[in-house]
Amino acid sequence: MKKPIATFLICLFSVNVLFANGLTDEINQSAGKILPKVVEWRRHLHKSPELGNRVFKTAAYIEAHLRKLGLEVRTKVAKTGVVGILKGDLPGPVVGLRADMDGLPVTERVNVPFASKEKTEYNGQQVGVMHACGHDSHVAMLMGTAEVLAGMKNKLKGTIVFIFQPAEEGPPEGEEGGAALMIKEGVMNNPKIDAIFGIHINSQTEIGKIKYKSGSFMAAADWFTIKVKGKQTHGSQPWSGVDPIMTASQIIQGLQTIVSRQSNLTKAPVVITIGKINGGVRENIIPEEMTMAGTIRTLDDEMQKDVHERIKTTAQKIAESVGATAEVSIETKTLVTYNTPALVEQMLPSLEKSIGKENLIETEWTTGAEDFSYFRLKAPAFFFNVGGMPKGTNPKDAPPHHTPDFYIDDSRLDVGVKAFCNLVFDFDKTKLERDGKLSGRVSRSSAAKKEWLGARGFTNFLPTRAKFY
Numbered sequence: 001m002k003k004p005i006a007t008f009l010i011c012l013f014s015v016n017v018l019f020a021n022g023l024t025d026e027i028n029q030s031a032g033k034i035l036p037k038v039v040e041w042r043r044h045l046h047k048s049p050e051l052g053n054r055v056f057k058t059a060a061y062i063e064a065h066l067r068k069l070g071l072e073v074r075t076k077v078a079k080t081g082v083v084g085i086l087k088g089d090l091p092g093p094v095v096g097l098r099a100d101m102d103g104l105p106v107t108e109r110v111n112v113p114f115a116s117k118e119k120t121e122y123n124g125q126q127v128g129v130m131h132a133c134g135h136d137s138h139v140a141m142l143m144g145t146a147e148v149l150a151g152m153k154n155k156l157k158g159t160i161v162f163i164f165q166p167a168e169e170g171p172p173e174g175e176e177g178g179a180a181l182m183i184k185e186g187v188m189n190n191p192k193i194d195a196i197f198g199i200h201i202n203s204q205t206e207i208g209k210i211k212y213k214s215g216s217f218m219a220a221a222d223w224f225t226i227k228v229k230g231k232q233t234h235g236s237q238p239w240s241g242v243d244p245i246m247t248a249s250q251i252i253q254g255l256q257t258i259v260s261r262q263s264n265l266t267k268a269p270v271v272i273t274i275g276k277i278n279g280g281v282r283e284n285i286i287p288e289e290m291t292m293a294g295t296i297r298t299l300d301d302e303m304q305k306d307v308h309e310r311i312k313t314t315a316q317k318i319a320e321s322v323g324a325t326a327e328v329s330i331e332t333k334t335l336v337t338y339n340t341p342a343l344v345e346q347m348l349p350s351l352e353k354s355i356g357k358e359n360l361i362e363t364e365w366t367t368g369a370e371d372f373s374y375f376r377l378k379a380p381a382f383f384f385n386v387g388g389m390p391k392g393t394n395p396k397d398a399p400p401h402h403t404p405d406f407y408i409d410d411s412r413l414d415v416g417v418k419a420f421c422n423l424v425f426d427f428d429k430t431k432l433e434r435d436g437k438l439s440g441r442v443s444r445s446s447a448a449k450k451e452w453l454g455a456r457g458f459t460n461f462l463p464t465r466a467k468f469y
């Protein structure tokens with residue numbers, strides 16, 4: 001009896017392998033066929049970028065596409081977000097796929113036929129508008145994914161939630177927005193998402209390649225302001241007052257010792273940057289006060305907390321030493337973008353069969369930030385980079401993101417479509433739960449972190465006011 005049973009199991013295994021290989025071939029072929037449409041969508045969006053919560057035309061464009069595919073569509077989520085829901089014919093998990101939609105207040109310098117000529121008002125100034133971070137390509141790839149998966153509905157297990165998110169680069173002053181607001185409005189709960197995936201084009205990674213990192217991948221971003229108050233006096237008599245500008249210069253130097261002398265950089269990097277200084281009205285007057293502002297980047301939750309406290313202590317004690325005072329305020333913009341290790345381990349074979357093992361690259365963490373980081377507080381998450389740099393280009397020569405010369409080669413946007421689709425079909429909720437429990441790595445939430453986030457204006461890990469960069 002043992003031999004027939006063994007033969008049956010071998011045959012069953014072979015059928016499953018052939019079925020899985022057949023799905024991969026169908027996905028990859030479909031992604032290749034739809035590539036011209038994905039490029040067309042991306043270039044249309046690139047020509048008409050919009051900012052923050054005001055992505056009205058972009059949202060309408062996406063909505064029309066999703067409705068044409070027969071998906072359930074929800075609009076005006078987090079102001080101008082769009083959510084599409086595709087229910088497969090077979091039972092299975094709920095998987096979230098996210099793309100951000102907004103552009104940046106940058107005037108484009110790239111000489112392409114579909115270059116943006118858009119202008120708008122931003123913080124009281126007339127500015128150019130540009131997709132200088134590749135969000136147009138993210139939208140196009142997710143639109144392509146929706147079309148491919150809708151065509152495979154009869155083979156699809158479970159439900160797919162397509163999340164098109166506004167305001168990743170930040171909402172207007174005084175408004176909520178971005179991933180935090182989408183979560184606050186229930187995008188992760190109706191239906192409840194079991195795992196979520198996101199991609200980001202990278203202008204300094206060659207096309208046809210994917211870069212990923214398990215665990216901490218992108219930095220937490222915080223903004224801080226330090227107001228230094230002294231005593232105003234004539235510039236010819238500094239001894240009659242307290243110079244806040246001189247004090248600020250000492251504080252700036254002191255802040256860098258937090259990085260170079262107080263932080264354990266073998267654990268994770270830390271960046272503290274002053275990006276703005278404002279003080280004084282005349283050359284021969286030492287002013288009463290001045291203000292400086294900057295950003296903090298950390299890749300470890302506990303280090304983030306520690307750096308916040310050290311910045312306050314450093315600024316206040318240096319000011320106190322010369323008779324001045326320093327008021328420090330710090331606002332958390334994003335958390336660490338953390339890729340759930342058990343999920344990454346499970347899904348790497350899916351990325352390999354999307355592009356080939358030789359094109360899948362494990363990379364280092366980056367001090368850039370992403371508000372995708374909030375989604376991982378509600379479900380296991382995996383965020384990775386897709387290459388957009390032309391072949392043969394030196395990464396050092398490729399214009400970085402958020403610049404007027406930002407450029408991507410859109411000839412391989414099918415990579416993102418293949419990756420998304422293979423991740424959807426291969427995700428195994430039961431395996432993730434088992435592996436996560438064994439490793440203790442599915443959830444990083446802790447009582448200490450909850451207490452710390454709560455003390456900084458968070459409700460259920462989410463800020464009551466959110467602006468992200």
